[in-house]
Amino acid sequence: MKAGPDIALIASLLGDPARANMLTALMGGQALTAGELAAQAGVTAQTASTHLAKLEAGGLLTVRRQGRHRYFALSGSDVAQVLEGLMGLAIRAGHQRTRTGPKEPALRQARVCYDHLAGDLGVAMLDGLVRRGLIAEQGENLSLTPAGQDFTMEFGIDPGILATSSRRPLCKSCLDWSARRSHLAGALGAALLDRIYALGWARRLPDSRIVSFSPGGLKHFQRVFAT
Amino acid sequence: MKAGPDIALIASLLGDPARANMLTALMGGQALTAGELAAQAGVTAQTASTHLAKLEAGGLLTVRRQGRHRYFALSGSDVAQVLEGLMGLAIRAGHQRTRTGPKEPALRQARVCYDHLAGDLGVAMLDGLVRRGLIAEQGENLSLTPAGQDFTMEFGIDPGILATSSRRPLCKSCLDWSARRSHLAGALGAALLDRIYALGWARRLPDSRIVSFSPGGLKHFQRVFAT
DNA sequence: TTCATAATTCGACGATAACCGAAGCATGGG
DNA sequence: CCCATGCTTCGGTTATCGTCGAATTATGAA
Numbered sequence: 001m002k003a004g005p006d007i008a009l010i011a012s013l014l015g016d017p018a019r020a021n022m023l024t025a026l027m028g029g030q031a032l033t034a035g036e037l038a039a040q041a042g043v044t045a046q047t048a049s050t051h052l053a054k055l056e057a058g059g060l061l062t063v064r065r066q067g068r069h070r071y072f073a074l075s076g077s078d079v080a081q082v083l084e085g086l087m088g089l090a091i092r093a094g095h096q097r098t099r100t101g102p103k104e105p106a107l108r109q110a111r112v113c114y115d116h117l118a119g120d121l122g123v124a125m126l127d128g129l130v131r132r133g134l135i136a137e138q139g140e141n142l143s144l145t146p147a148g149q150d151f152t153m154e155f156g157i158d159p160g161i162l163a164t165s166s167r168r169p170l171c172k173s174c175l176d177w178s179a180r181r182s183h184l185a186g187a188l189g190a191a192l193l194d195r196i197y198a199l200g201w202a203r204r205l206p207d208s209r210i211v212s213f214s215p216g217g218l219k220h221f222q223r224v225f226a227t
Numbered sequence: 228m229k230a231g232p233d234i235a236l237i238a239s240l241l242g243d244p245a246r247a248n249m250l251t252a253l254m255g256g257q258a259l260t261a262g263e264l265a266a267q268a269g270v271t272a273q274t275a276s277t278h279l280a281k282l283e284a285g286g287l288l289t290v291r292r293q294g295r296h297r298y299f300a301l302s303g304s305d306v307a308q309v310l311e312g313l314m315g316l317a318i319r320a321g322h323q324r325t326r327t328g329p330k331e332p333a334l335r336q337a338r339v340c341y342d343h344l345a346g347d348l349g350v351a352m353l354d355g356l357v358r359r360g361l362i363a364e365q366g367e368n369l370s371l372t373p374a375g376q377d378f379t380m381e382f383g384i385d386p387g388i389l390a391t392s393s394r395r396p397l398c399k400s401c402l403d404w405s406a407r408r409s410h411l412a413g414a415l416g417a418a419l420l421d422r423i424y425a426l427g428w429a430r431r432l433p434d435s436r437i438v439s440f441s442p443g444g445l446k447h448f449q450r451v452f453a454t
Numbered sequence: 455t456t457c458a459t460a461a462t463t464c465g466a467c468g469a470t471a472a473c474c475g476a477a478g479c480a481t482g483g484g
Numbered sequence: 485c486c487c488a489t490g491c492t493t494c495g496g497t498t499a500t501c502g503t504c505g506a507a508t509t510a511t512g513a514a
């Protein structure tokens with residue numbers, strides 16, 4: 001009846017709870033083994049295997065063999081973007097997940113969204129960058145100002161990412177499902193989070209998307225971005 | 228196990244072929260009755276009714292009663308955006324719809340994407356605007372230049388949309404699934420298409436997303452945007 | 455080689471949900 | 485008042501798919 005790409009085929013891949021859990025776990029950006037994903041999804045290894053095969057066939061996941069493990073990762077940031085969009089639609093409809101664990105507050109404060117910082121601290125960072133005139137905000141579009149370029153140098157970011165030659169956009173706004181405001185994504189967002197790790201301000205909690213700031217690291221973060 | 232919005236719940240709504248067809252039909256931006264959507268999806272009125280009820284409960288559709296008809300429309304541009312993203316993932320995986328009708332070439336040339344122009348002419352328009360310096364392109368971010376503001380005035384666009392107060396972004400890039408390049412979305416994209424209709428350069432074909440340019444209208448279009 | 459772990463394949467069970475026929479409500483017109 | 489139209493609800497059938505138990509292959513370690 002209609003021409004065009006087949007939405008239903010890949011949307012049905014995201015429509016299963018087990019597969020959705022796996023993809024959400026992979027939103028952390030790092031590759032996970034089949035066993036880890038099975039545990040995250042709450043299913044046995046057999047079912048996880050079939051699910052992962054389907055996701056790979058659908059082009060949503062890439063696989064890398066390493067020893068007797070198979071590491072799965074999202075096949076690209078476009079996949080992560082669609083997942084974020086779906087999360088946005090889900091909260092708008094008021095359909096939250098029922099089970100809300102003890103880690104929830106920590107997730108709301110600071111978590112990783114594919115490869116950049118999200119949560120309250122994520123939106124605070126973007127707010128600070130805009131307030132200080134380092135990033136220009138024009139509706140939904142973000143761009144790095146000349147002053148912002150100086151700042152990234154001082155902060156220790158590799159200047160190479162400023163080259164517009166790369167396919168990935170430098171600054172990108174990403175709607176935060178917990179704060180319902182935007183935080184900074186794109187190559188710069190990823191580089192800033194990397195630098196925060198390198199400075200020892202924060203670290204990833206294992207098996208979780210939570211970004212845990214040390215007391216001292218949080219102070220530094222506040223000083224740089226919240227003044 | 229995990230906190231956060233429930234992706235699977237609404238993704239499963241998009242995962243059914245009948246519902247996906249309905250949503251794709253509504254990407255045209257105009258509201259359709261339950262009967263029309265049933266025909267588009269290729270199912271009977273009964274099944275369409277249950278599908279539409281689910282889509283409405285999921286917050287993806289809004290309904291408006293008018294006489295004994297019920298008009299359905301996408302509940303917002305964010306829904307359309309997620310659908311576009313899914314189309315992008317689908318073509319990347321090579322999963323096109325099998326049946327390709329005779330209208331396919333016309334669809335590739337010019338169609339409406341929710342409320343703005345897409346297809347070859349859509350990307351040509353954005354290309355022209357960028358080449359003439361009316362829109363600044365910075366990676367994935369688009370912004371209207373001062374020269375571009377003058378142009379919109381001359382072209383007959385209501386200056387009211389330039390007010391940044393509105394929630395909707397003015398310029399937005401939207402990945403085109405047929406051309407695999409970006410075209411112009413956002414408030415400006417919608418306003419330009421409205422103006423193209425008003426000038427009589429093109430019109431919507433009934434029961435389709437095709438935008439049909441008149442020979443003279445196409446000439447005007449080429450002159451304005453492709454020089 | 456032998457054992458343990460990681461992951462896949464096979465087969466069968468069970469539940470969910472899409473589908474349509476038929477009947478039931480509304481709304482609008484003659 | 486009666487009929488036609490648009491849409492919804494109900495019941496029952498069918499089929500698809502997620503799930504796990506058991507067995508199989510592959511890799512690494514002892």
